[in-house]
Amino acid sequence: MxxxxxxxxxxxxxxxxxxxxxxxxxxxxxxxxxxxxxxxxxxxxxxxxxxxxxxxxxxxxxxxxxxxxxxxxxxxxxxxxxxxxxxxxxxxxxLIAGRSLDKVIKEHGPMPPDLVARVGLRVLSALSVAHSHGIVHQDVKPANILLDADGSAMLTDFGIAVPIGGRADKYGSAGSPGYMAPERLNEHPSGPASDLWSLGASLYTAVEGRAPFERAGPAAVAAAVLLHEPPPPVRAGRRLGGLLTAMLAKDPAARPTAAQVREELHAVLASPAPGASSRRRWWLVPAVLAAVALLGTGGWYGLTVLGQEDPGRFAAAPAPCELLTDAQAAQLLKGTARRAATREGECRWQVHQGSRSVRSITVRTWAEQPTGDFGGPEVAALRFANERTVRGGTEGVAFRKSVGPVSDVRDVGEAAIVQSTFERSMGAPDEGRADSTVLLRTSNLLAEVVWHEEDAKRSSKVDQKPVLATARMVSTALRG
CATH class of the missing domain: 3.30.200.20 (Phosphorylase Kinase; domain 1)
Structure with a gap:
């Protein structure tokens, strides 16, 4: 070096x-x-x-x-x-005096759809020129998209570009798993559709604030790209969200062409009237079907409701400290519980042994608002489905930590899921930290309940009874 x-x-x-x-x-x-x-x-x-x-x-x-x-x-x-x-x-x-898109997202969070569309059009222009010269980029990702002071985007790092139809770098340095098209992970030839898939993944990350196939490690990310569908975009709005889902199709032939992507991105910028925006290209239909299949009939509000900006029951998220009484917390934790509003939208009750916390309950709440394309309950339903998919992808064992499956919970809110983790302590294979988390949705509100226990005994399955009992109390309080 x-x-x-x-x-x-x-x-x-x-x-x-x-x-x-x-x-x-x-x-x-x-x-x-x-x-x-x-x-x-x-x-x-x-x-x-x-x-x-x-x-x-x-x-x-x-x-x-x-x-x-x-x-x-x-x-x-x-x-x-x-x-x-x-x-x-x-x-x-x-030398470009700009900042990479990934850094902008990390520091400022998700970007608005119109700005994401502008970034997409600029990168698409760069890719179209490369493709016209018979070159595919192979490494389109937020880290290789630079934004200058006025927000204009530039695409950099053609260092692993190959001729159209060429295969991935046999030396293994080409690309990043979460932004590599499925055919590239399968070591099939690259083409313009591969770059468009990577552009779709990058724009998804920009508008949603996290990658479409976010997982714990590179192998899990690659498996998700090959085997799973991305969570339906929530912040993107209907038109941009449908485009991104179509761009991330597993089959290159099913993806929109560069001309179709350009047309849709211009349409996002033009902000057409609701009637015009409801027109769907043939290649956008799978995006709607995927959303319906992922959310299920019980959690989906139906295509007939889309476009109606129902704000939902909650104008703002209820204070989490008011959803559980101190007496209830003490009963659940089996000890004197200390309550603290740890941060905005979060409350925690802890039982201590000396100065050390040994058990705790954490409750978090947040209310989703209409986006212009979806009502508050629809946004919450999409966010819930998104979280279910992402959390389900974390199941498995890594080093000392075991993550269990995501399971549905009945009679808690309108929909709820539970998942548990166990992390072994260093030098104590039969003891560790256990966590169980319930995520519930009711109308436009999402609430999360986390049960944490130190010095838990290792078993084949973490006891979920305490977190489920807590979640039912929180759900009852929300109904009141």
Whole structure:
């Protein structure tokens, strides 16, 4: 690894490291020939390669960078030069004074649909130019989408781009699992539809605030991409949400074309009248069907209700500390319970042994509001289905933590699920921390009840009776 101050090719002085990922390290550098600031990408060369394979890898990286250097579009970060030094490929690019989309989402949360549509149109423009030159990007993701001061987006990092119809990088450095199309994970050839799938996943992340196939680890993410449907978008609105769901189809042939994606993104910006927005393209129909199937007839309000902005029963979320009395908490926790409003929308009752909390109940509440496309209860129903899917994907064992399945709960709210986890203590295989969580929905309100116990004895199944009893008390209080 080169250090700051290193002079590359007698011309590019490395100033500071800007970021590092699986595909390489990006530096800010000073071009001492033209006296300007540039970005320099140090391409990661897998260590396990033989000398011959290293040479092949370097040749391919140089060839692809030169191909990318031919691309010209306002939304493409320009490639200026390629350097091979001691078998190490380096790519010289424009230095963009912007921030990556993933950082913007992490710091500011979900973006509004119209802004997401603008980002999508810019990235789509860059991809269309690349595809017209017979090149697929292969690594479209929020980290490779840069936003400048006025919100304009640019697509960077064509370092692993390949010709249309080409296969994934045999050295294993190409792409990020959550943003790789299913056919790429199956080692099938890449095409424009693969990049559009990745764009759909990136825009989904931007508007919803989390990735469509978010899971605990890369293997679980890859399995979700191949086997599961993403949770229906909630914040995107009906038109953008339907487009994103269609773009994430498993079958490349079922996805909308670039022209169809462009048309729909322009329609999102145009904010057509409700009557016009209800028109559906043939490729948007599966999005509606997927939402109905995922939510089920019991939790779905029906297509006839869509578009009616019912605000729901709750103008604001009830104070969680008022949904359970101190006497009820003490009875459930079997001890003197201390109550504290730990943060907005959350209340916790704890039983202590000395200064140490050994058992606790946490109640959280939040009310969903109409979005312009969906009423409050519809938003809550979609959010509940989203949470059910995501939580169900966490089931399994990882290191000392075991996560159980998601199960439906009867007679709690309009719909409810429960899930338990157990984490073994270090050096005590038969003891650990146990948590059981109930998520319930009623009208436009979602509430979460968490039962936590320290020093719990390990068994084949965590006892869910305490959390279910607590959830029923909270549900009763909500009905009142």
């Amino acid at each position: 080169r250090a700051e101050g290193y002079l590359l090719a007698g011309r590019y002085r490395l100033v500071e490291r800007l970021g590092q990922g699986g595909a390489g390290t990006v530096w800010r550098a000073h071009d001492e020939t033209l006296h300007r600031q540039v970005a320099v990408k140090q391409v990661t060369v897998p260590r396990e390669l033989t000398p011959r394979e290293r040479a092949e890898f370097a040749d391919r990286a140089i060839h692809e960078a030169r191909s990318a250097g031919r691309l010209r579009d306002p939304a493409i970060v320009l490639v200026h030069d390629v350097v091979l030094e001691e078998g190490q490929p380096w790519i010289i690019l424009d």
